Amino acid sequence: MKSSAKKVELAPYDDLFSTEESRQDAKLEKIQEIPLSELHPFRNHPFKVKDDEAMMETADSVRQYGVLVPAIARPDPKGGYELVAGHRRHRASELAEKETMPVIVRDLDDDAATIIMVDSNLQRESLLPSERAFAYKMKLEAVKHQGARTDLTSRRVVGKLEMADVVGEKAGDSGRQVQRYIRLTELIPELLDMVDEKKIALNPAYELSFLKKEEQAQLLDAMDSEQATPSLSQAQRLKKFSQEGHLSIDVMRAIMGEEKKSDLDKVTFTSDTLRKYFPKSYTPQRMQETIIKLLEAWQKKRQRDQER
Template sequence: MKSSAKKISLTSVDDLFSTEESRVDEQREKIVEIPLSELHPFKDHPFKVIDNEAMFDTAESIKQYGVLVPAIARPREDGGYELVSGHRRKRACELASLETMPVIIRNLDDDAATIIMVDSNLQRENILPSERAFAYKLKLSAMKRQAGRPAKENGSQVGNNLSGKKSSELLAEQTGESKNQIFRYIRLTELVPELLSMVDEKKIAFNPAVELSYLKSDEQLLLIDAMDTEQSTPSLSQAQRLKKFSAEGNCTLEAMCAIMSEEKKGEPDKVTLTGDKIKKYFPKNYTPQQMEATIIKLLEGWHKKRTQDQER
């Protein structure tokens, strides 16, 4: 008779003495103190970590109270952990002379990690145009991949969700921006670093910068020379003409200098309220259309009251 011993599966000692509760507990996320030397920045992290006054204030707060909100990280194949959120907290810990910081370790794929990384930073009050541009680009790409790629990649990718909305529409709802404004921000990622820095520094306005993003990289570098020569930055109308010249193959240094040397006409007075400026005054679930309708209603009420006061 053949032995059936090889069919017997032995239970390990650990399994014999562990309970279902303890096994479930092992699967729960835990906050762990991780050495700062083992925490590495997220690949292509678009948000700047700057040693400014706010950073020094955070470091001082950590010295007094510790890190109140744990960072999130995921294991790296090469060892250590990749930070998903908490880059500024890590830097503040370094300035506070700490060696470890509390971290939640999560097993995340690239797309899920990218979305969490972007969302955790978009909550900040002050975000540079370049940061927002690359953040929107990274998150939209991740959302498209999560939804599944179509035969042809384009901005009309339909997300894998019950509403059947496009990924760009979902991102617009989540950020409070219009879909077109999101794509305009993403256009800024086509600027060479020198021009993009000028946008962050408010030397070039947002709308002209979007038009300039359609220039080829070598044309953008020539534009920098033209701006330096004429000591001027392009207005919206000038940027639109430069874009047209580029499309026609006529965007030479001489043409750029000629445009940049023009005396700019005084632009009419106007007030621009971006989503960034006003959305903090509304509930998070408000759409741009709801915000606009509410503002118009408030202005109409204010105007009516002002008229009545003048008639008294």
Template sequence: MKSSAKKVELASVDDLFSTEEGRADAQREKVMEIPLSELHPFKDHPFKVKDDDAMMETADSIRQYGVLVPAIARPDPNGGYELVAGHRRHRASELAGKETMPVIVRDLDDDQATIIMVDSNLQRESLLPSERAFAYKMKLEAIKHQGARTDLTSAQVGPKLTAAEKIAENSPDSKSQIKRFIRLTELIPELLDMVDEKKIAFNPAYELSFLKPEEQQMLLDTMDYEQTTPSLSQAQRMKKFSQERKLSEDVMLAIMSEEKKGDLDKVTLTGDTLRKYFPKSYTPQRMQETIIKLLEQWQRRRQQQHDR
């Protein structure tokens, strides 16, 4: 004869006597003071942490007031914690002589951690093009892993979003601009550094990213030889020749040796050249004022000769 008794799960003593407030508090994230030595940087972190003036100001603030906004980290399987957000605060805390910093620890998978890491930095105004480029690339890949085209919106509600469109929702850049930034990751490091240093403008850099790595290296050598950087028009023509498999060293040299329109209207006199015609006591400002006066006198004489 089968027993009609049903299995009954008994609550633990702790569950019986815990309050709803206590159970909610157990689920709430806690801020922990974690030793700086136990916090490791995020793998392939695209944002540069520099000991610049802004970092020194942050260190001074932390020295005086402490870290006001906790960092975010996740447990590291190899020990300690992997920082997700708060790399600059971590470095500033080191400079301030602190031993610990406040951290919220979360269990995050790689994609979740990447998205938080990128989003926590993207709103900074001082981002370098290379930082924005690699950050967008990392977030794009993370969203694609999560199924960007299947779980972002319902077909009954509206069109499904691409990964780039999803990034653009919480970004200062448009979908097309995000894709253009990501193209910069195809540049060799030396050219990308020149973009960060504003030696190469963004639009020419985007066109140059379509050159093969060996062509980019050849361009680097050509720029060094010609002591110039490509204009947008020059970059576009080199891209076209590359796509047609006609970009040889001679072709590149011919393009890069052209005189740019701006150079045709520009005359440059070095300080050493001008110094030969002025007393040593003359400052650059006084030299400039004197040159302008001489040019004005010369212009008046020419006008007088023309009127005769």
């Protein structure tokens, strides 16, 4: 005879003796002290972590006070955790000879993790153009996956904001500026390094990004042989010749060998060049005033010498 009794599901033992408050508390994010060796860098992390003066200062702070703001990480399927935010704090902890650092562990998919990783770094003042370029590219891909599908150069609307505008909003960059930065990722590494080093300005670099990779490599040779970097107008002409199929190494050398009007009109000194001739207390304005006075005195002396 079959039993008519219904199966009774028993609640877990812990649930029987826990309060609603403790159950809610268990859902809150916890700060954990995780060994540095178990924290791995984010895949294709676009931001450089350098052992520069700022890093040494951060390491000194960590050595004295510890890491004050917890990092964010997510479980790594291969073991340990993947850092989402806190790569510089991780390196500073290594330099400070710490064994662990405070971390908030979250279950994040690739897109959510990418957006947090990018946004947590975009507020830094000393970002290189290459860092911003690859960060914007990664974030735009993530935003695309979360919303409507489109390509990198599209300005398809997502709600009231365009997709590229969404990417640059927190950093104060327009969608158009975001797209211009993303174009820089099409430069070969050697040219992109020159942009980071301020040897090539952003606007010429944007135009050069439309050159084929082999043309960019040839341009490096032309720049080296002529000891010059392209101005905006030169970069635009190089792009035009490339699009028309007429860009050759000879054309590049001819363009790079031109004497720029700006070179004829002005002489520029960097503050680093001038600083060694003045006391540390001198401001740039005071240095300029002093130079003008010295030049005026030199001119008067030269005139007197000519009159004799």
